[in-house]
Amino acid sequence: MSDVSIRxxxxxxxxxxxxxxxxxxxxxxxxxxxxxxxxxxxxxxxCGACTVRFDGDPVRACLMFAVQIDGHEIETVEGLSPAxxxxxxxxxxxxxxxxxxxxHGLQCGFCTPGILMTVASFLERNPxxxxxxxxxAISGHLCRCTGYHNxxxxxxxxxxxxxxxxx
Amino acid sequence: MKPARFDYVAxxxxxxxxxALAAGGGEARALAGGQSLVPxxxxxxxxxxxxxxxxxxxxxxxxxxxxxxxxxxxxxxxQQTLEHDPLVRIRAPLLAEAAPWIAHAQIRSRGTxxxxxxxxxxxxxxPALLMVLGAQARVARAARGSESGARIExxxxxxxxxxxxxxxxxEADEILTEVEIPGLRVGEGTAFAELARRRGDYAIVGVAVRxxxxxDGLCEDAAISLINAGPTPxxxxxxxxxxxxEVPTPAAIANAAEIASLQCSPAADMHGSVAYRRxxxxxxxxRVLLRARGRxxxxxx
Ligand SMILES: Cc1cc2nc3c(=O)[nH]c(=O)nc-3n(C[C@H](O)[C@H](O)[C@H](O)COP(=O)(O)OP(=O)(O)OC[C@H]3O[C@@H](n4cnc5c(N)ncnc54)[C@H](O)[C@@H]3O)c2cc1C
Ligand code: FES
Ligand code: FES
Numbered sequence: 001m002s003d004v005s006i007r008x009x010x011x012x013x014x015x016x017x018x019x020x021x022x023x024x025x026x027x028x029x030x031x032x033x034x035x036x037x038x039x040x041x042x043x044x045x046x047c048g049a050c051t052v053r054f055d056g057d058p059v060r061a062c063l064m065f066a067v068q069i070d071g072h073e074i075e076t077v078e079g080l081s082p083a084x085x086x087x088x089x090x091x092x093x094x095x096x097x098x099x100x101x102x103x104h105g106l107q108c109g110f111c112t113p114g115i116l117m118t119v120a121s122f123l124e125r126n127p128x129x130x131x132x133x134x135x136x137a138i139s140g141h142l143c144r145c146t147g148y149h150n151x152x153x154x155x156x157x158x159x160x161x162x163x164x165x166x167x
Numbered sequence: 168m169k170p171a172r173f174d175y176v177a178x179x180x181x182x183x184x185x186x187a188l189a190a191g192g193g194e195a196r197a198l199a200g201g202q203s204l205v206p207x208x209x210x211x212x213x214x215x216x217x218x219x220x221x222x223x224x225x226x227x228x229x230x231x232x233x234x235x236x237x238x239x240x241x242x243x244x245x246q247q248t249l250e251h252d253p254l255v256r257i258r259a260p261l262l263a264e265a266a267p268w269i270a271h272a273q274i275r276s277r278g279t280x281x282x283x284x285x286x287x288x289x290x291x292x293x294p295a296l297l298m299v300l301g302a303q304a305r306v307a308r309a310a311r312g313s314e315s316g317a318r319i320e321x322x323x324x325x326x327x328x329x330x331x332x333x334x335x336x337x338e339a340d341e342i343l344t345e346v347e348i349p350g351l352r353v354g355e356g357t358a359f360a361e362l363a364r365r366r367g368d369y370a371i372v373g374v375a376v377r378x379x380x381x382x383d384g385l386c387e388d389a390a391i392s393l394i395n396a397g398p399t400p401x402x403x404x405x406x407x408x409x410x411x412x413e414v415p416t417p418a419a420i421a422n423a424a425e426i427a428s429l430q431c432s433p434a435a436d437m438h439g440s441v442a443y444r445r446x447x448x449x450x451x452x453x454r455v456l457l458r459a460r461g462r463x464x465x466x467x468x
Pocket of ligand 2 (some may be wrong): 039040041042043044045046047048049050051060062063158
């Protein structure tokens, strides 16, 4: 049960160190690295609050062990807009975050970081989604506040903003 | 909650993984996508002494065509490849059609084909889908005691794999390594439907079918499998047999659906009573048989 050495990249930065095998990726990100944007709701894969990107794919951080990211790359919500800090300006946010701000796509914000990571991968694969496809894409996330309509609107707006950025 | 302590090994080839499992003497468990195992560990339902992580065993992560027009799927192929791989779409369209119903994208990105088959949840889609396609599983273990050679392999039909809910014929030192699916034949069509609360939730009831029509329009072969309508994924054999040698008219199809609904043995839970599940088996079987018939007709030459 000894600690295992790992070498990984988190939001673009190299990290090496040793972790206990049973340490969940979600607890490693929050507890060891202080990346508390990754939220923990259910710890059995259902709520989506802990969703991060593993080599570009959205995954549940509560269903992986930190040892498993050895040699792989993780992106968390903190990596979306590196400029964010205390003097945060809306313009510095990632286009997906701006879209959620504009369309009121969150209330308490507990579910938001996980949804943003899912949406980032989803819009890469499907840059012009229909409303139905958006609803399907966020079906793996529970939100207790918004009633989802504004989240769907936010994803549609994010798709627009991202296409503008590219154009 | 958090998992109890365990030893962790991450072998990079199958033989090392098999010896690590064997060395565990029943106390070691394979870790595939972790999408069913890690929730159980988090709840402290069973605590293996050792986890043998299969994620670095690259030789188990493949999707390959066979010469007979079918497919071989490695146990560590992710569920999301069924959705996105063009080869799967062409050679096993049933799997591509059903893939978006297997959990959510964030689960399919990690969850594996072998893990879903080995977990044996009666509400899981993959066992039933592969059963209806007539897939064969391959299983391997390290040689025991006086056995010669490093590795002992066996084949198993999917039906022989399932003994009860969450209970398979796999032994503690065995790894399911791959499944092989025969190619779609001339005049053959498949279809799938499921009812779930939301896309990605486990099926309340699901049905997958395969039918083959001859040039004369008669049904030469049929298979119907039911999801969450019994303790294990199962074939509705009498219902399928009722179609053989018949022209699959709407009446013949309705009759087969009726037989499936009468002979299945679903359980009741918060999502539906036994009567409601039987009703769903009838309605969904009818619907997918009609759809598969249409697809089969397009493939008759
Ligand atoms: C929120 C949520 C929703 C889900 N919804 C669905 C759904 O709608 N439909 C569905 O089918 N599934 C669903 N799942 C389960 C998901 O598909 C799992 O990925 C799958 O059941 C297990 O696959 P895995 O690769 O994650 O296996 P693991 O969780 O790693 O392993 C499961 C079990 O199988 C054993 N095992 C794994 N691989 C092998 C192997 N090659 N040989 C022998 N034993 C092995 C393990 O030791 C363990 O006992 C859901 C999961 C979650 C968290
Ligand atoms: S905390 Fe991971 S899905 Fe809920
Ligand atoms: S905004 Fe509160 S849970 Fe979604």
